[in-house]
Amino acid sequence: MISPYNAPASTFDxxxxxxxxxxxxxxxxxxxxxxxxxxxxxxxxxxxRSQYGPIYWNLRLIEPxxxxxxxxxxxxxxxxxxxxxxxxxxxxSAMLLGSxxxxxxxxxxxxxxxxxxxxxxxxxxxxxxxITQVSVIPTIFVPLALVLCVFTRWRGVRLGLAKSPxx
Numbered sequence: 508m509i510s511p512y513n514a515p516a517s518t519f520d521x522x523x524x525x526x527x528x529x530x531x532x533x534x535x536x537x538x539x540x541x542x543x544x545x546x547x548x549x550x551x552x553x554x555x556r557s558q559y560g561p562i563y564w565n566l567r568l569i570e571p572x573x574x575x576x577x578x579x580x581x582x583x584x585x586x587x588x589x590x591x592x593x594x595x596x597x598x599x600s601a602m603l604l605g606s607x608x609x610x611x612x613x614x615x616x617x618x619x620x621x622x623x624x625x626x627x628x629x630x631x632x633x634x635x636x637x638i639t640q641v642s643v644i645p646t647i648f649v650p651l652a653l654v655l656c657v658f659t660r661w662r663g664v665r666l667g668l669a670k671s672p673x674x
Contacts, residue, residue, distance in 0.1 A: 529666070530590045533659045537586025538579050541651060545575050581615060586655065593660040605656030609649030616644050 585608055593601045617640050621632055 526591055526594075529594065529659075529663050530587050532662070533590025533593075534583045534587035536659060536662075537589075537655050538583035540655065541582050542575075542579050544651070545579070577619065578612070578616060582612065585611070585652075586659070589656060590659050590663070593656050594663040596660065598657065598660070601656045601660045602653055605653035606649055608656065609652030610645060612648040612652060613645040616648065617641065 589604060589608060593604060596604065621640075625631075
């Protein structure tokens with residue numbers, strides 16, 4: 508049975524979610540999930556580099572943090588900018604947007620990672636290492652950004668901020 512009563516719009520003011528809220532949530536999703544992913548990856552690297560267990564730190568152990576902090580800020584800014592763009596797009600275009608964002612992240616990681624490595628005395632970049640980096644790094648960041656864009660789109664549709672275009 509359908510009730511003829513319609514609640515006034517002001518009844519749900521405290522429950523309404525605005526686009527700014529989705530933007531901040533997008534920034535949170537894009538920052539927190541990759542941070543947890545990087546902690547898992549870099550935690551193993553930091554532990555294996557330390558000579559006396561996880562308590563001993565030296566300058567070489569700070570190198571992953573030097574790359575992680577700007578990358579996480581970039582990811583949060585991307586999430587903030589992309590959250591509304593993903594909202595009214597189809598799944599295909601959200602996936603395309605995620606692929607572009609992931610390639611941007613991968614390019615950032617390749618440039619900044621090699622710069623930090625060169626400043627810390629690494630060997631000069633060779634063509635073989637560059638080909639390896641260009642083939643491996645995007646396989647990590649493109650799927651991550653793709654999933655986050657689709658997740659942000661799904662979350663916005665679920666919260667009722669947009670219609671759900673299916674394809």
